[in-house]
Amino acid sequence: MTFATAAAVSESFVPLSVPVDAGRAAVRGEFATVLTLRHAGARPVRLRYELVGRADAPVVVLAGGISAHRHVAANTEFAEKGWAEGLVAAGRALDPASLRILAFDFLGADGALDVPIDTADQADALAVLLDHLGIDRLHGFVGYSYGALVGQQFAIRHRARVTRLVAVSGAHRPHPYAAAWRALQRRAVALGQLQCAESHGLSLARQFAMLSYRTPEEFGERFDAAPEVVNGxxxxxxxxxxxxxxxQYVGRTPVEAYLRLSESIDLHRVDPAAISVPTVVVAVEGDRLVPLADLVGLVEGLGPFGSLRVLRSPYGHDAFLKETDRIDAILANAFRTPGENA
Amino acid sequence: MTFATAAAVSESFVPLSVPVDAGRAAVRGEFATVLTLRHAGARPVRLRYELVGRADAPVVVLAGGISAHRHVAANTEFAEKGWAEGLVAAGRALDPASLRILAFDFLGADGALDVPIDTADQADALAVLLDHLGIDRLHGFVGYSYGALVGQQFAIRHRARVTRLVAVSGAHRPHPYAAAWRALQRRAVALGQLQCAESHGLSLARQFAMLSYRTPEEFGERFDAAPEVVNGxxxxxxxxxxxxxxxQYVGRTPVEAYLRLSESIDLHRVDPAAISVPTVVVAVEGDRLVPLADLVGLVEGLGPFGSLRVLRSPYGHDAFLKETDRIDAILANAFRTPGENA
Known part of the structure; x- marks a missing residue:
């Protein structure tokens, strides 16, 4: 095989030559650029991506939550498990044998960009990445959680470059209650930073976040045992x-990455009427972070471009990562529906 | 008037002589005793109470959440506002002109008892307090949140001393999700203690607790403004x-009081079938700490002794403190229903 390595593509664009049958083959790359950020002006950044699948296939971007990254699933080049394992796989709607799946590390994910980061900045970074890769237009953008917000911004700011959007568990603005929840997580980090217990604070923040990602139903089933008195x-x-x-989270997340991407969710506000890309909005009833009512509001604002799919899951906000079969069915349907100019 | 002052009744029982028309008059007292605690053995404790209303009226205990105390409402002796202002008032179900209202500081509320405290211990403390005051039997026990748990224990452990129970927003056991939420609040306190920032940690814990006491509906209405970028x-x-x-919370709460009473909620587990006192269970739909389903479970377990009232409120778990008129109507009805041997 003729894949460029990450080192080889760094700083420059290397045209990809992927065998037609190498559905699971992949390439990684990264490069430096300067982006003008909405809240922080021009900043040097590094963009990191992974691209998997046939070179001649339509390109779909898959973007996840603030803890997601460019490696969506194990492949022949990068064998470690990805964050969307099971959704990007043979026989699935996101099958690398028939689509080229592009994923990228969010701006700020490396902890090196310690300024307010907007979802608009992420969308602009993706546009630069597409230029870099010689990709004119996306067959689709599938965004979950934070990725759904980035997808909305991309559809607004780079309208001509995307055919369809699937926005899962992410509304046009954060719910004030969810924003308060995240603000308190950031305060836990700040408390830890007071005296050199940074990872302790980040761990506590993540634990509070887990309560927002999951549901009382799941906790009720899993953690029904009586409490214990341990050391008083x-x-x-x-x-x-x-x-x-x-x-687990502390081991893989720079504190500044967590803080800036958490903030970024709370900075997100778009006008749904500004989105004129066919959009499937997927809501999970029981999601404690992104209430169904807010996603209904998004779909209403989308007018003729919006449609809504609702599923109920004990996994709440994390359903995208857990309800693989049901999410795949929704994605398959979304990609069967013709996008504009598809 | 002939009221004993708190100092005068301290350490000894002073018979009360209250004018028949002095519905708002009150007396406070405190005394030392030794209690055998479920998880910590025999311990010296101080019991503190406030008693308001006619000396010849039936006695009702009112017990609130872990932040509540013996002062339920302003009266002629103690003019500061209480925690149940508006519910204990002229013309209400809990009118000091027709009932004698007894309230007490929970064991541990002074921060001096730094051991695991069980709701059973609180019930036993109340029994000792009733002995001290020469009160044989309660006309009723109205408990909200933690107070509802204490009421359940009192009904089980001191069956002959209570005629009816009203248990608002408190189930026979904590929901595992709510228990996890509280455990993380206690971790915030522990993180603060590690950082020599004890009040900072307690403040953060309280802020997280506020999210559990209120609802997304209320936050959605009150905190709809866009975020700001302040100092980056x-x-x-x-x-x-x-x-x-x-x-506000840090200013009035010892850290150990918060920790031990928070733990106490999580230690609570009773068998509803062991309660044979007529009990009105009040549930608030939308309470994020005490789900309606758990209160339905409590009522089912109570069998012939239980009845359920449900109200919907944007104030969630705090509805008892906010929906004064509706709660008063429920209490009025509960006290119109004959209790056993009433």
């Missing part, structure tokens, strides 16, 4: 799980 | 409110 302190059944979730 | 950081609309809530 009460310890409830979910604490082992929360400890593990916090520790 | 994103600040969302609810943060001023959360700051104030945290600061």
């Amino acid at each position: 302190r009460v310890r409830v059944a979910a604490e082992d799980y929360l400890d593990a979730a916090g520790a | 950081r994103v600040r969302v609309a609810a943060e001023d409110y959360l700051d104030a809530a945290g600061a």
Whole structure:
């Protein structure tokens, strides 16, 4: 195979030559550029991406939550598990044998960009990335959570470059209650930073975030055991799980990345009427971060360009990552529907 | 008037002599005793109470959330506002002109009892307090939130001493999701203690608790403004409110009181079938801490002794403190229904 390595494509565009049958083959790259950010002016940034699938296939961008990254699924080049394992796979709507799947690390994800980052900035970064890769137009943009917000901005700011949008569990603006929840997570980080317990604070923030990502139904089923008194302190059944979730997150997330991307969700505000790309909005009933009513508001604002799919899941905001079969069915349907100029 | 002062009744029982028309008159007292606690053995404690209303009237105990205390409402002796202002008032179901209202500081509320405290311990403390005051039997026990848990325990452990129970927004056991939420609040306190920023940690814990006490509906209405970027950081609309809530709480709450009473909620587990006192269970649809389904479970377990009232309120778990007219109507009805041996 003739894949460029990440090092080889760094700083310059290397045309890709991918065998037609190499559906799972992939290439990574990164390059430096300067972006003008909405809240912080011109800043040097590095853009990092991974592209998997046939070179001649239509390109679909897949963008996830603030903890997601460019590696969506294991492939022949990069064997580690990705964050959308099971959704990007043979036989799925996002099958690398028939589509080229592009994913990228969000601006700020490396912790090196310690300024307010807007979802508009992410959309502009993607446009620069597409130029870099010689991709004129996307067959689709599938965004989940934060990725859905970025997709909305991309549809507004780079209208001519995308045929359809699937926006899962992300509204045109954050709900004030969810924004307050995130603000308190950021305060937990700040408390940790007071005296060199930065990772402790980040862990606590992540644990609070987990409560917003999941549902009481799931906790009710999993953590039904009676509390224990350990060393004179009460310890409830979910604490082992929360400890593990916090520790795992701290091990892979720079504090500044967490803070700036969390803020970025709260900065997001777009006018749905400004989106004129066919858009499938997917809502999860029971999502405690993104209420169904807000996604109904988004669809109403989209007018003729919007349609709504609702699913109920005990996984709440995390349903996209957990309800693989049901999400895949929704994506398959979305890609069967003709996009504009598809 | 002939009221004993708090100092005068301290350490000893002073029979009360209250004029028949002095419905708003009140007496406070406190005394030392030794209680055998479920998780910590025999401990010296101080019990503090306030009693308001006619000496010859039936006695009703009113017990609130973990932040509540013995002063339920302003009266002629103690003019400061209480935590149940508006519910204990002339013309209300809890009118000191027709009932004697007894309230007490929870064990641990002074921060001096730094051990696991069970709701059973609170019920036993109340029994000791009733002995001290020469009160054989309660006309009723009205408990809200933590107070509802204490009421359940009192009905089980001191069956002969209470005629009816009204249990508002408190189930027979905590929901695992709510328990996890509280555990993380306690972790915020622990993080603050690690940083020599104890009040900072307590403030953050309280702010997280506020999210569980209120609802997204209320936040959606109150905090709809766009975020601001202040000193390079994103600040969302609810943060001023959360700051104030945290600061106010820190000013009046010992850290150990908060930790031990928060734990106490999570230690609570009773068998509803063990309660054989007529009980009105009041549930608030939309309460994020105590789901309606759990209160339905409580009522089912109560069998012939239970009845359910449900109200919907944007104030969620705090509805008892906010929906004064509707709660009063429920209480009036509960007290019109004959209790056993009433």
